Amino acid sequence: MFEIATKLHDESRQGEAFTQDIPNDRNYKRHFYIESYGCSMNFSDSEIVASILFNEGFSATRHLHEADLILVNTCSIREKAEQTVRKRLTEFRKLKHQKPSLLIGVLGCMAERLKSKFLEEEKLVDLVVGPDAYRSLPGLIVDADDGQKGINVLLSREETYADISPVRLNSNGITAFVSIMRGCNNMCSFCVVPFTRGRERSRDPESIIKECSDLFNAGYREVTLLGQNVDSYYYNQAAATAPSVPQGGKVHTQPSLSGNTLIDNDTPKSGESALDNPPPEADRGAGFITFAMLLEMVAQISPQLRIRFSTSHPKDITDEVLFTMAKYNNICKYIHLPLQSGSNRILQLMNRSYTREWYISKVDRIREIMPGCGISADIIAGFCTETEEDHQETLRVMEYSKYDMSYMFFYSERPGTLAHRRYKDDIPEVTKKRRLQEIVDLQNKLSQQSNKEDLGKIFTVLIEGDSKKSNKDWMGRTSQNKVIVFPKGAHLFVPGSYVDVKVNHCTQATLLGEIV
Numbered sequence: 001m002f003e004i005a006t007k008l009h010d011e012s013r014q015g016e017a018f019t020q021d022i023p024n025d026r027n028y029k030r031h032f033y034i035e036s037y038g039c040s041m042n043f044s045d046s047e048i049v050a051s052i053l054f055n056e057g058f059s060a061t062r063h064l065h066e067a068d069l070i071l072v073n074t075c076s077i078r079e080k081a082e083q084t085v086r087k088r089l090t091e092f093r094k095l096k097h098q099k100p101s102l103l104i105g106v107l108g109c110m111a112e113r114l115k116s117k118f119l120e121e122e123k124l125v126d127l128v129v130g131p132d133a134y135r136s137l138p139g140l141i142v143d144a145d146d147g148q149k150g151i152n153v154l155l156s157r158e159e160t161y162a163d164i165s166p167v168r169l170n171s172n173g174i175t176a177f178v179s180i181m182r183g184c185n186n187m188c189s190f191c192v193v194p195f196t197r198g199r200e201r202s203r204d205p206e207s208i209i210k211e212c213s214d215l216f217n218a219g220y221r222e223v224t225l226l227g228q229n230v231d232s233y234y235y236n237q238a239a240a241t242a243p244s245v246p247q248g249g250k251v252h253t254q255p256s257l258s259g260n261t262l263i264d265n266d267t268p269k270s271g272e273s274a275l276d277n278p279p280p281e282a283d284r285g286a287g288f289i290t291f292a293m294l295l296e297m298v299a300q301i302s303p304q305l306r307i308r309f310s311t312s313h314p315k316d317i318t319d320e321v322l323f324t325m326a327k328y329n330n331i332c333k334y335i336h337l338p339l340q341s342g343s344n345r346i347l348q349l350m351n352r353s354y355t356r357e358w359y360i361s362k363v364d365r366i367r368e369i370m371p372g373c374g375i376s377a378d379i380i381a382g383f384c385t386e387t388e389e390d391h392q393e394t395l396r397v398m399e400y401s402k403y404d405m406s407y408m409f410f411y412s413e414r415p416g417t418l419a420h421r422r423y424k425d426d427i428p429e430v431t432k433k434r435r436l437q438e439i440v441d442l443q444n445k446l447s448q449q450s451n452k453e454d455l456g457k458i459f460t461v462l463i464e465g466d467s468k469k470s471n472k473d474w475m476g477r478t479s480q481n482k483v484i485v486f487p488k489g490a491h492l493f494v495p496g497s498y499v500d501v502k503v504n505h506c507t508q509a510t511l512l513g514e515i516v
């Protein structure tokens with residue numbers, strides 16, 4: 001897998017088992033072991049599952065031999081992710097021979113995609129639970145204990161788990177994910193997420209603010225607001241209280257397209273300065289909460305709490321969001337803005353609803369409103385019918401955007417997606433891999449350049465803990481999401497402290513500095 005790891009989709013975290021981090025003052029009946037794969041959303045969901053199980057008298061363990069229940073929270077985004085999980089489930093199945101009372105469950109996107117196939121054909125597991133059905137886990141476990149197969153893969157239009165306080169496991173105690181919405185309405189043709197995670201719905205802002213405030217009071221200093229498309233967060237408080245409208249009832253409209261160009265009031269006009277266009281006070285007081293408003297509310301919890309968010313969709317990120325980011329020091333100056341392809345023809349086949357020109361204008365706007373803002377991307381090599389010229393266009397947009405880092409993939413056809421139904425997966429694997437390697441090589445060069453530009457600069461860094469290599473060094477992040485390592489020296493800082501660090505050296509992936 002060609003990916004440059006960061007904490008948002010950290011390859012080193014794939015298959016991570018939760019550490020026991022639950023107060024030991026209860027009489028636990030049984031132990032569960034959970035492994036998580038895929039995106040940050042899945043890791044965040046595992047914390048909701050842990051909370052549900054904790055209330056049922058289960059305790060977490062990171063030791064397989066102690067487990068009465070093994071859960072695998074799965075990802076379907078690429079075929080390789082599914083293969084990894086299948087292999088793991090086959091290994092767990094062997095443990096069941098030694099301990100027949102052991103229950104094995106598959107959660108998340110693969111559960112949703114393959115449904116009863118796991119139970120009936122493959123006979124790999126006892127429980128199959130989709131991303132919107134975690135509340136039914138306790139009942140399904142009782143059924144499975146009685147020898148019945150427990151399955152619930154119903155998708156919901158309302159479930160946001162807003163009232164469930166996630167149990168933070170494997171946490172560094174400083175940074176946490178907070179889910180603000182679920183599902184996706186976008187239907188990018190390559191993507192399985194709309195089918196496995198259902199329709200988009202936004203979580204009520206009060207519960208988000210409460211979760212972030214509780215985290216801050218517990219010593220956390222950074223929250224990452226999570227959603228497949230955070231810029232389309234939209235909570236209609238009036239609808240939430242009116243009985244005839246589903247809770248949170250956002251009217252999710254499709255982007256309006258004119259030919260190949262998006263019509264949007266946020267489209268920068270030529271010659272217009274960002275400062276000529278202050279953020280609108282959009283709908284304030286009218287019962288609507290947009291993502292920009294939510295960001296502002298979270299930013300106001302404390303100047304000592306850093307805020308990040310992921311993922312932004314280029315068609316949806318607004319000036320209002322960018323101005324809100326610029327206004328608050330504690331909203332990190334970093335945007336993950338997936339490109340997928342730099343070719344208009346491929347973007348249209350991908351159903352991404354923007355053009356390369358639109359994308360570039362968003363990059364320009366970010367840099368205009370927030371000079372020095374970090375930008376990263378997702379890129380797919382070898383989508384159906386991609387020519388060498390299409391591929392070169394992707395490289396050109398990368399050069400233009402000067403990404404600090406990217407997640408890079410080759411196209412993996414997923415059954416049931418629009419692309420699977422409409423287009424032939426016609427790029428040979430060897431070509432996909434060669435193009436991906438060219439994208440990775442260019443990104444490595446851009447990351448190195450970006451890091452070199454930071455030499456001599458001073459950044460405020462949030463200390464997350466000891467560096468991986470030495471407990472004499474701290475590891476933290478800049479606002480731009482770059483990892484920085486520096487000697488602790490004689491200073492009395494602790495994880496969660498903010499400290500000014502001067503960059504003296506760098507590698508492609510890390511800045512190295514000293515406290516000033």
Ligand code: SAM
Nearest residue numbers: 039077190191228311338378379409410411412
């Ligand atoms: N919602 C986010 C967005 O629109 O950017 C990303 C969600 S997806 C979990 C993360 C990334 O996986 C996508 O941005 C895309 O680059 C990649 N991806 C999704 N489906 C893929 C596929 N079939 N083959 C290869 N990469 C894929």
Ligand code: SF4
Nearest residue numbers: 184186187188191193
């Ligand atoms: Fe998938 Fe597109 Fe939705 Fe992202 S925006 S989750 S890529 S469908």
